[in-house]
Amino acid sequence: MRVGLLGYGKAGKAVASVLAADPRYQLRWVLRRQSQVNEHVEDQPLIPVRSMNGLNLSDWLDEHPVDAIVDFSQASSVDWYASEVMARQIMLVTAISNYTEESLEVLQSMGGKTKVLCSPNITLGINFLMLAAKLLRKIAPFADVEVVEQHFREKPEVSGTAKKIAQSLSLTDDRVTSLRVGGIVGHHEVIFGFPHQTVRLTHDSIRREAFGTGAAYALEALNVCPTGFYSFDDLLLKSIRAELLES
Numbered sequence: 001m002r003v004g005l006l007g008y009g010k011a012g013k014a015v016a017s018v019l020a021a022d023p024r025y026q027l028r029w030v031l032r033r034q035s036q037v038n039e040h041v042e043d044q045p046l047i048p049v050r051s052m053n054g055l056n057l058s059d060w061l062d063e064h065p066v067d068a069i070v071d072f073s074q075a076s077s078v079d080w081y082a083s084e085v086m087a088r089q090i091m092l093v094t095a096i097s098n099y100t101e102e103s104l105e106v107l108q109s110m111g112g113k114t115k116v117l118c119s120p121n122i123t124l125g126i127n128f129l130m131l132a133a134k135l136l137r138k139i140a141p142f143a144d145v146e147v148v149e150q151h152f153r154e155k156p157e158v159s160g161t162a163k164k165i166a167q168s169l170s171l172t173d174d175r176v177t178s179l180r181v182g183g184i185v186g187h188h189e190v191i192f193g194f195p196h197q198t199v200r201l202t203h204d205s206i207r208r209e210a211f212g213t214g215a216a217y218a219l220e221a222l223n224v225c226p227t228g229f230y231s232f233d234d235l236l237l238k239s240i241r242a243e244l245l246e247s
């Protein structure tokens with residue numbers, strides 16, 4: 001599958017390195033806001049990094065066709081590419097953390113023409129943790145549930161992922177406990193307190209490359225879906241259902 005990537009910042013660089021190393025994909029190009037002359041992906045001289053500024057996307061896609069686009073730039077970029085992506089039925093994996101209502105509406109309408117995955121959190125592990133926690137919450141509604149998040153000392157705000165986990169379990173924000181300790185990259189834990197046992201679901205982030213692993217999973221899972229607008233949960237549930245039926 002030929003893939004183009006939007007965004008070459010902290011996340012985009014990690015995603016580019018994962019996609020470039022994955023034999024299922026051919027990362028063809030990367031677009032960012034401002035590029036250097038003859039810039040290319042690190043250690044990949046054949047994968048160009050170009051600027052979106054002043055670029056005619058239609059001409060670019062004629063010369064550099066792709067089957068899928070992965071977006072790690074910013075919410076407003078969708079206005080720039082929506083019509084071309086729909087017209088060419090290019091598959092889209094968009095991983096912006098904070099969509100505006102307007103950008104979400106555009107993405108949802110794109111799902112009428114092509115395959116769109118929209119995931120404000122694209123790590124496979126966190127999405128799996130949330131799904132497992134939701135299931136356990138349903139099975140054992142009597143258990144006490146608390147969310148604990150730990151991050152590096154300088155992180156000022158409560159983790160958005162922890163809040164999202166709490167919301168998905170119908171817990172109020174005061175059920176989230178935050179610890180700021182040294183250089184922890186990201187730790188999320190959901191604790192289920194039963195009368196005679198305790199269940200802990202834990203996720204630790206190690207490197208940003210986890211975003212790339214999530215994007216790679218999403219590309220493969222989305223590829224076999226019909227045209228439409230999907231969340232990461234939709235894709236995961238489809239995989240789990242298929243796996244359960246097979247076994």
Ligand SMILES: NC(=O)c1ccc[n+]([C@@H]2O[C@H](COP(=O)([O-])OP(=O)(O)OC[C@H]3O[C@@H](n4cnc5c(N)ncnc54)[C@H](OP(=O)(O)O)[C@@H]3O)[C@@H](O)[C@H]2O)c1
Nearest residue numbers: 007008009010011012032033034072073095097120121122
């Ligand atoms: N879903 C997830 O799990 C997840 C995880 C991490 C990050 N993200 C999202 O990914 C995006 C990037 O995060 P980051 O940490 O890599 O941020 P960053 O380091 O600030 O990088 C942003 C990248 O997007 C490019 N960009 C910004 N505005 C653009 C525009 N209007 N048109 C084209 N390119 C534009 C920038 O270009 P220049 O480099 O030329 O400035 C840069 O390459 C953010 O939206 C963030 O929310 C999502």
